[in-house]
Amino acid sequence: MNFTLKIWRQENAKAKGRFETYKVENISSDCSFLEMLDILNESLISNKIAHPVCFDNDCREGICGMCGLYINGRPHGNDDGVTTCQLHMRKFKDGETIWIEPWRAKAFPVIRDLVVDRTAYDKIIQAGGYVSVSTGGVPDANSILIPKDKADKAMDAAECIGCGACVAACKNASAMLFVSAKVSHLALLPQGKVEAANRVQKMVEKMDELGFGNCTNTYACEAECPKLIKRSNIARLNREWICARVGKEK
Numbered sequence: 001m002n003f004t005l006k007i008w009r010q011e012n013a014k015a016k017g018r019f020e021t022y023k024v025e026n027i028s029s030d031c032s033f034l035e036m037l038d039i040l041n042e043s044l045i046s047n048k049i050a051h052p053v054c055f056d057n058d059c060r061e062g063i064c065g066m067c068g069l070y071i072n073g074r075p076h077g078n079d080d081g082v083t084t085c086q087l088h089m090r091k092f093k094d095g096e097t098i099w100i101e102p103w104r105a106k107a108f109p110v111i112r113d114l115v116v117d118r119t120a121y122d123k124i125i126q127a128g129g130y131v132s133v134s135t136g137g138v139p140d141a142n143s144i145l146i147p148k149d150k151a152d153k154a155m156d157a158a159e160c161i162g163c164g165a166c167v168a169a170c171k172n173a174s175a176m177l178f179v180s181a182k183v184s185h186l187a188l189l190p191q192g193k194v195e196a197a198n199r200v201q202k203m204v205e206k207m208d209e210l211g212f213g214n215c216t217n218t219y220a221c222e223a224e225c226p227k228l229i230k231r232s233n234i235a236r237l238n239r240e241w242i243c244a245r246v247g248k249e250k
Contacts, residue, residue, distance in 0.1 A: 001026075001028070001029055002024065002027070002094060003023070003027060003092065003097070004096075005021070005022045005023070005040065005097075005100060006020075006100065007019065007020055007022060007114070008100065008101045008102060009053070010113055020050075024036060024043070029088070029089055031089045032087065033085070033088070033089065034084065034085050037053060054112045054113035055114040056116075061085070062083040062086045065083065065161035067083055067084040067085040068083070068084060069084045069101070069114055070101040071099070071101075073099070075103070075169050076163075076224065077091065081227075081228055083226045101114070103116045103164050103168040104168060104173070105212070106212075107167070107175070107211045107212050108168075116164075118162070118164055120175075120210045120212070121162045121175070124182070124206050124210070127202040127203050127205070127206035128202035131186065131191050132195065135191045146189065146190065150188045150189070151189075154185045154186075154189050156230065157180075157181045157184040157188070158181070158185035159229065160177075160182065161226070162178060163226060165224045165225055165226060166178055166224065167221075168224070169221050169223065171216055172215070172216050173211075173212055174212055174213045174214055174215045175212040176207075176212075176234050177222065177231065177234060179204065179237060180233035180234045180237035181233050182203065183233075183237050184233045186199065187199075187200070187236065200237065200244050201241065204237075204241055215234060219231050
């Protein structure tokens with residue numbers, strides 16, 4: 001398979017970016033998207049054409065969330081429930097032109113080319129996305145009785161890998177889906193209830209401080225999430241925040 005790639009190149013956060021065109025040929029349909037970029041970079045280096053295209057990656061198993069790219073107008077590309085590293089070239093047509101960009105958000109400044117700084121997510125977690133109170137020793141699995149529906153919802157929310165696709169998909173660059181997933185998986189479990197009110201207020205305050213926008217209610221975040229995190233978590237986040245504020249005012 002042969003492709004024309006329109007790739008965003010930018011030397012640093014302050015430099016002016018631009019799209020540059022590259023050709024890749026004889027790409028296997030079973031090749032992953034990142035492997036295709038590896039092949040391109042090998043060609044750029046060996047033929048001394050240009051500096052290799054910078055992009056983030058680590059596990060290449062859809063676990064770490066680092067590989068997020070904006071491909072043909074969609075976070076992670078034209079497949080559902082996958083990260084960029086899980087996207088394969090068979091999802092594209094032979095001879096197709098593919099547009100590749102970094103996440104576009106004020107809170108995610110470009111470092112170089114397709115790499116963005118996502119430490120804003122880390123700062124939100126540091127603000128309260130953890131359990132700091134003593135919960136005792138490690139109990140047997142069945143010693144703390146948790147209703148199955150709550151356990152299932154907590155586990156589903158905990159699947160969030162913090163890739164930033166929800167922010168990239170939202171026209172307001174909202175981080176509500178990410179924050180709601182982190183708040184929900186702790187708020188639903190007994191270990192997280194002690195700090196629930198303080199947690200949600202601090203995380204929402206930090207989210208606003210870092211420049212993320214408000215939820216648009218278009219649900220693009222849920223549609224593009226590689227882990228299929230549900231928008232119902234946003235409703236839970238709002239309830240937790242309102243209850244925390246009411247309690248604080250009392």
